[in-house]
Amino acid sequence: MPVTVDEKKYGKLLAKHLPSVIETQQEHERLAGVLMRLTIPARHLSPEEERIAALLGHLVDSYEQRSAQANARRFSPVERLEFLMEEHSLRQSDLAALLGGQPVVSAVLAGKRRINLDQARRLAERFGLPFAVFLDA
Numbered sequence: 001m002p003v004t005v006d007e008k009k010y011g012k013l014l015a016k017h018l019p020s021v022i023e024t025q026q027e028h029e030r031l032a033g034v035l036m037r038l039t040i041p042a043r044h045l046s047p048e049e050e051r052i053a054a055l056l057g058h059l060v061d062s063y064e065q066r067s068a069q070a071n072a073r074r075f076s077p078v079e080r081l082e083f084l085m086e087e088h089s090l091r092q093s094d095l096a097a098l099l100g101g102q103p104v105v106s107a108v109l110a111g112k113r114r115i116n117l118d119q120a121r122r123l124a125e126r127f128g129l130p131f132a133v134f135l136d137a
Helices: 007-017 025-039 047-072 077-087 092-099 102-109 117-127
Strands: none
Touching: 007 047, 025 047, 077 092, 077 102, 077 117, 092 102, 092 117
């Protein structure tokens, strides 16, 4: 059964915190701070507080996802692959079968050869990521 929200109380919370689509890091910090004050330490929230916490959570998550995507575009496919290799403690030889041999891995990592679509698909499957991560935009 849906919880009844007092529109006047909810309206006051909206007016107090002025949530909107987050466009700047400063606005992200402000609204994330409001969300943290509402939810940490854990306590019983009124229906109105629950609704605004859900809204703030959505806005904060959305901004963080957009920021992460923008940051990911700053790196080349090779830089992303190098990062993943480091994170997974992989050596070049560990990727030889995926990319078509040790010389191919060396050429890709040295920037002498681009990752092709088939290789990108195999890397995507290996790391559980979209294949576009490994292709030039």
